[in-house]
Amino acid sequence: MHRLIEKGLMFGNLIRVDSPVLVERYNRALKHLIGRKTAQNVFHIDISGFSPELGEEFGDDLYLNHAGVNRQFILLTTEQATAPLLNAKFSTARSILKQFINENRSELFALTARDAVAGELVNSVYLADSPARLFDIRKVRIEADTTSGTVAMADKLGKMIDRFKSEQDAWFDDVLIADMIGMAKKTGDVVRNPVRLKQMEFDQDNYWTDLFGGMYLFRGVEHPAAIVATDKDDFDDLPIRFTFDLRDRSAIAKFLSINDLVEPIIDARGVDAAAILHQKMDFIVMEVAAAMGENLAGATRRDLRRLGRQYAQKLPEAWQGLAALLRWAEEDGPWPKITSEHPAYFYTLRAKPHADADLVNMLLAELTPLDIRQLFICHKEVFYRAYATWPDEKRAYVVDFLDREYQVDKAGTRQALYGHEAPMEEPRPQAQPDLITRVGPWGALGRRS
Incomplete structure (x- = not known):
């Protein structure tokens, strides 16, 4: 480290x-x-x-x-x-x-x-x-x-002062006056300087905890659920209707959608979606190049493009999906079909503007571990654990990138990635079909009796 x-x-x-x-x-x-x-x-x-x-x-x-x-x-x-x-x-x-x-x-x-x-x-x-x-x-x-x-004594002194002012014979209570003077020496003037x-x-409705291998608990949403980082079968006694683990991609995608927690990066206002997608693709190329033992110290975007061409046959499906989405955005290519089971799916999302945006971006970071910038910004605990397992070539590149691209303007980077314009109007809850009310938005998957 x-x-x-x-x-x-x-x-x-x-x-x-x-x-x-x-x-x-x-x-x-x-x-x-x-x-x-x-x-x-x-x-x-x-x-x-x-x-x-x-x-x-x-x-x-x-x-x-x-x-x-x-x-x-x-x-x-x-x-x-x-x-x-x-x-x-x-x-x-x-x-x-x-x-x-x-x-x-x-x-x-x-x-x-x-x-x-x-x-x-x-x-x-x-x-x-x-x-x-x-x-x-x-x-x-x-x-x-x-x-x-000091705070407890000041509170006690304040009550003594109230008593001194309100009781008729307090002026003659030598013990009360002596106690007030003695306490005031320690607390100062609590009337002028409380x-x-x-x-x-x-x-504490919605939060993440590192306990038990990691858990995201969403109770303050319309359709509550728990999402665990380990095997959900080890959590079959939770007092919540639905429990998922990170392998339940479709269920998590449905959960995020039906609670209106995420938006596609490509549709987000106020961000350069194409630049964000390019960067995510570079991170995936870096992962492949590091696995092949390439020296990535000081690697530029041009170097990563060269390595991408060199290892084109080894680039995973997540990279291919993001490339297809980028072609649609920049070159008027066909709309790519990226379902929730596609490895690129969660790389295409970010949290919508709401009180739990940081928590949702934390979850998305854990679902997209190849995006090392989002993992570092949104979920440092998981980032540090992952860093300890990486090959030295990847560690060198990641540290150099974060130092050059993130440290110099943390606030600007966060704003560019996750900042939101003010919503046009207050979000309104939408009525759900009776079937969802009775069965739940995810059907039988993840349901706990």
Whole structure:
């Protein structure tokens, strides 16, 4: 993984902790949360305060995420909002933490000026010992305070102040006044500078989890389903009507279509569809060339075209399907018949504009593993696992490409690939035929009794 780290493609954008004051605050928070301290003087943290250096020191990459279910966090600075989330077990965790920081930015700025803020993403499940237990996760709320309990004390002081103002004899209550003065020395002026953090709770209807080999759970759509990365026969006790695995291409395609979650790239507005298809085809050529032992270091698009001609007989059906679609788009060729069972099918799609677009693009990335750019952007956990299995020729090309083509303009690349224009009107739910209501959109396939 050293190439990825050197280019900032792994462990990139982490927050450096090298001040003795910040290290001491981090250790107080760590002791508060898990009863441990670090001997490190310099380390890096992600948005949750997790440090890969401490994970190595403790021999536990889940030291802030016990059993992978209830993520704990340590905030030393509001700048952590820009950092990635490492070892993510739930796709929603980073967005929840980022929203919490942004919604409480001024309060957290004041609190972290004097202490670390420690907290937890809390749900009702403490141990997901079976896939079915994941369905008990309905909401996640955030609990947070400084290690010295500033927020709790400020809340208590606020109630004392209310009592002092409302009770007739409070002016003569020496104990109440002494308590208020003593607490105010620790919290500051909570009347002029309140230190309350917003109570935030998040619904968990649609998400991906890395647990049990990987699972996409869609409960907040018209036709719910679970999609697992391993064999669906190992998930026959899930409390949901339909369960698919990644081999159920037609069922997944129907699920995405009937819930109006995807659109063809070729029909998407505001994107250069032909350029996107060309790039996907180049990635497939690169896969074939790497398998043939070609040196791909610094390979340009012209080099890949040459290699494509050289290994034309070995190019897979996915490449042929994308080439046919490109001929239709650029050369007025015949419309290609690319069904959901065709290897190129999911390469031709992207998420429509909706709240779960990132989750759908994550699923599409796992269904199209040869598109290394989409896999890196949308599903880093799967990307890193796949990278470890690739031949060195492919690793060298992928790192060089991502460094040249993606790192220089991340926002622009994401906008070009996945950005959406504002919809012309609000989407309206469509009534479904009675047969679908009774039987379900996928018939008997994947149905769980």
